[in-house]
Amino acid sequence: MVVTFDHGGGVRSVQVPIPDNPLGYTLVYVVDTDRGPVLIDTGWDDPASWDTLAAGLAECGTAVGEVYGVVVTHHHPDHHGLSARVREASGAWVALHAADTAIVRRARESRPERWFSYMAAKLAAAGAPEEHVAPLRAPRRRTVPGLAPALPDREIVPGELLDLPGRRLRAIWTPGHTPGHVCLHLEEAHPARPGGHGRLFSGDHLLPGISPHIGLYEDPDDATVTDPLGDYLDSLERIGRLAPAEVLPAHQHAFTDAPARVRALLEHHESRLGNLLALLAEPLTPWQLAERMEWNRPWADIPFGSRTIAVSEAESHLRRLVKLGRAEPVPGTEPVTYVAV
Numbered sequence: 542m543v544v545t546f547d548h549g550g551g552v553r554s555v556q557v558p559i560p561d562n563p564l565g566y567t568l569v570y571v572v573d574t575d576r577g578p579v580l581i582d583t584g585w586d587d588p589a590s591w592d593t594l595a596a597g598l599a600e601c602g603t604a605v606g607e608v609y610g611v612v613v614t615h616h617h618p619d620h621h622g623l624s625a626r627v628r629e630a631s632g633a634w635v636a637l638h639a640a641d642t643a644i645v646r647r648a649r650e651s652r653p654e655r656w657f658s659y660m661a662a663k664l665a666a667a668g669a670p671e672e673h674v675a676p677l678r679a680p681r682r683r684t685v686p687g688l689a690p691a692l693p694d695r696e697i698v699p700g701e702l703l704d705l706p707g708r709r710l711r712a713i714w715t716p717g718h719t720p721g722h723v724c725l726h727l728e729e730a731h732p733a734r735p736g737g738h739g740r741l742f743s744g745d746h747l748l749p750g751i752s753p754h755i756g757l758y759e760d761p762d763d764a765t766v767t768d769p770l771g772d773y774l775d776s777l778e779r780i781g782r783l784a785p786a787e788v789l790p791a792h793q794h795a796f797t798d799a800p801a802r803v804r805a806l807l808e809h810h811e812s813r814l815g816n817l818l819a820l821l822a823e824p825l826t827p828w829q830l831a832e833r834m835e836w837n838r839p840w841a842d843i844p845f846g847s848r849t850i851a852v853s854e855a856e857s858h859l860r861r862l863v864k865l866g867r868a869e870p871v872p873g874t875e876p877v878t879y880v881a882v
Contacts, residue, residue, distance in 0.1 A: 543596045548789065549732035551708075552740070555597030557584030559619045564792050567619045569594060570742055571601050572727075575707035577609035580633075581725060581742050582791055586622035586690075594623060608633045610695075612703060612710075614744030615722040616641040618690065620791060625691035636695035636703065638714065641721030644758055645690055659761045660849070667852050668826025668876040673845070697723050715746045715780065717773020718753045722746055724780060737786020741799065746773075747780055747788055749796040752809055756853035770861040774810060777803050814867075817858055824871045824878035831855040 544556040544566075551573035556566040570581040578598070584590045595605050608631040613621045616637065624635045637645070648656070661677040697703065699714035709728040716722055725742040745753045755770050781803035788802070789795050796802065813834075820833050831852045832840050843851060859879055862868035871878045 543593055543600055545597050545600045548740075548795065550729065552727070552789070553601045554789070555594060555601065557590050557594050557597070557623075558587075559585045560587050560589065562619070564619070566792070568789070568791050569597070570789060571598065571603065572705065572708060572710070574609060574705045577607045578603045579610045579612060579705050579708075580608055580627065581612050582614055582620040582744070583611060583623035583627055585619045586626070591623060591626060594627075605630045607631065610704060611635045612697065612725060613637045613641075613693065614725070614742065614746075614791060615719040616645050616690065617719065617745070620744065621645070621690045624693075628691060628694075634695050634704075635691055635693045636697045637693040638697045638699070638712075638721030638723050640716070641719055642693050642696065643760075644720070645692060647760065648690070649692060655761075664828075664849065664852065666876055667856060668828035668878075669852065670828075673848065676845070697721075699723070713779070713783070715744075715773075715776035717755055717769055717776050718745045720758055720767075720769070720772075722776075726783065726785065731786040734786040738784050740787045740789055741780070741783065741785035743780070743788050743790045745791055746776065747799065747802060747806075748790045749788075749793050749802065751792065752806060754850060754854060755857045756850060757856055766860065768857075768860050768864050770810065770857045771864060774807060777806055814858060814862060817855075817862065818867060818881045821862075821868055821879055821881040824874065824880045826876045826878050827852055827856045827859060828876075830859065830879070 546554045553571045554568045557569050558566050567582060567584045569584050572579045584594055598604055605627060608627055610633050611624050611627055613624060627633055628635055657677045661674050664674050697712045699712050701712060703710045703712060711726045711728055713724045713726055715724045722744055724744060724746050727740040729739055731737050731740055755773050781800045784800055787795055787797050788799050820830060834855060836843060836851060866882060868879050868881050871880055
């Protein structure tokens with residue numbers, strides 16, 4: 542069944558399924574413009590997802606071949622995955638922030654073996670056990686889903702209006718979930734709340750009932766130490782001050798009162814940092830910290846790929862604590878352990 546929704550004011554959405562994922566679907570937004578529809582995100586590159594997107598566009602009164610452009614909030618495959626097929630079918634431009642375009646380009650130019658080797662080394666340095674690292678070294682693993690997405694042909698420049706003739710859609714850089722994540726502010730009167738501050742396409746930055754994953758996306762050849770959680774918290778505060786009349790996220794459902802949701806997420810991360818400091822009363826590796834953190838299920842029930850993501854989240858929180866001077870690495874430990882200060 543194809544599910545679409547009319548948000549009013551020339552904005553509709555299509556639920557595009559994500560195969561074998563508890564999120565269920567990505568909300569692909571269809572924005573009418575004077576040159577034809579522009580999509581915000583596209584969904585996962587899967588035959589069933591493509592068929593659903595095409596059918597959903599038909600229900601919205603248009604077609605893939607009529608798409609004028611694609612604005613991608615961030616490079617994850619449930620958002621960027623079908624961009625190439627849309628461009629091939631329509632000639633549409635595809636726009637992404639430069640920081641995420643760099644990740645896409647790096648993925649396209651790297652052999653899968655290099656990516657596996659890099660991930661194995663990262664996990665070993667984080668203290669992962671050999672049984673977790675060994676599959677990444679297995680020669681039979683040669684492909685990685687989502688590592689060959691479309692290379693965008695336009696750059697989203699923060700603060701600028703995007704090329705949507707007849708509309709006012711401004712890009713807001715909101716790093717954290719990914720380095721180049723953007724939210725998109727529709728600077729037009731809300732059809733049902735004309736006194737508000739427009740509408741915000743929030744991607745994965747601001748969701749009504751989920752705290753977005755904050756992980757690490759680093760260039761193996763760049764030794765810069767990033768602080769993605771700090772970036773995310775700063776970005777959240779900026780979106781809270783914007784106070785849009787309605788938020789149109791990439792998952793779940795539209796919602797209002799963005800400042801309240803921002804406050805809840807800021808409090809969540811402050812509480813989590815406090816809990817991690819309590820755990821770091823004894824020296825722990827990032828892997829050991831991830832094992833002890835609270836997740837949506839017991840650690841023993843978390844599958845291989847999700848454990849890798851969890852360790853990345855643990856590391857991003859550790860970096861924040863170190864930057865704040867609330868934790869530090871223990872000299873001479875290998876893998877490196879961290880302890881509260």
